[in-house]
Amino acid sequence: MPSSATPRLQDQLDTITAQTRGLVQPERLAITDTAVQELLATGIESRIPSVGTQAPEFALPDAINGKTVRSSDLLAVGPLVVNFFRGRWDPYCMTELEAWQKLYPTVRERGALLVAISPQSQRQNDFTVQQHNLTFPILSDAGARLAEQFGITYAVPEPMQRHYRSILVNIPFINGDESWRLPLPATLVISQAGKILFSEAHADHRVRPDPMDVLGVL
Template sequence: MRRVILFIAPFIAVISTANAQKGLSAGANAPTFSGVDQNGKKISLQTLLKEHQSVVLFFYRGQWCPYCNKHIKELQDSLQLLTAKGAYVIGVTPETSENISRTIKKTKAGFSIIQDKDDEIMKAYGVNFMMDEATFSKYKGYGIDLEANNGNTRHTLPVPATYIIDRSGKIRFVHFDPDYKKRASTGMLLTKL
């Protein structure tokens, strides 16, 4: 029992830190962003919205997060259903391109994933939070080295949020929950597309 409590403790600290963030609300204009995905494809929100009915944009913490991997697998399993509704799926993460490759290997993700190298996309969507030193040290003790995973010393993670952005650039749906275990289900996304 003690091991379970010790393992959960650092995640609880992150949840309380993330509570300060609110994310963007439905009806807001989606901040534009661009990047290069794991396949070298240039990604631009403006271009995607010209080519697709909507964009499903989600933020995940890293390949080390089992809840992130489960969510990505669920999105991949429903990718044909999502794209049939005119959606383009994009994952955004602070992890390095090498770790994005690990995520893809674990989840078989076939959609675009881009590295938010400078935390700009996370900040624009209001999902970024800084992990305190005590929690960072606890994570490291469990073998989760954010500095190695993200390639920087900022200790920034996203609240695992999901946004549906419609063709006009408005946010139509938001799932924002500081509890890292709660994610937008693909069934919910499909009803909102």
């Protein structure tokens, strides 16, 4: 278990937000804030499968060796924590994955497994693993097609596309396609029977569920 001195994940994310607001021009901040509000207004958060429903199955390539990882094989071992993240360019996502890395021994102690899934190319996911010393599988969901089955895929609006380009975040290059499709940051826990035990997604990428709350269902 993490030390009692370890900051809660949301506190770490709030620090990133505060630092960003202190460094970035108000007009640029407004682009992101508007995009978040517009995405929230679509009701996308409510589309993620609810607790008690059957989770979609998946078979996706692993970042390190490209081998296909099947949810059925993972669930044969134990319950599965699934984290959808946008990409290694997002400091919120990387802070969340690093928090999960610290808790990965606890996940395994409870008989569960953990995978993280992004629309990044396998090469970009490999960079993510190496740069952040991740020891759980990182899987590539090309075109965010699996995320779409979970109800959490969206297309980045044009103002945000221009904003990302202006800060040299080349999402088409990172993901290997021109769709500009991303998943909401989301965390689910799936039982060995394939039923969802925990389900949370946020249109505001600056908000994430606390891993300790997720672990509480294992």
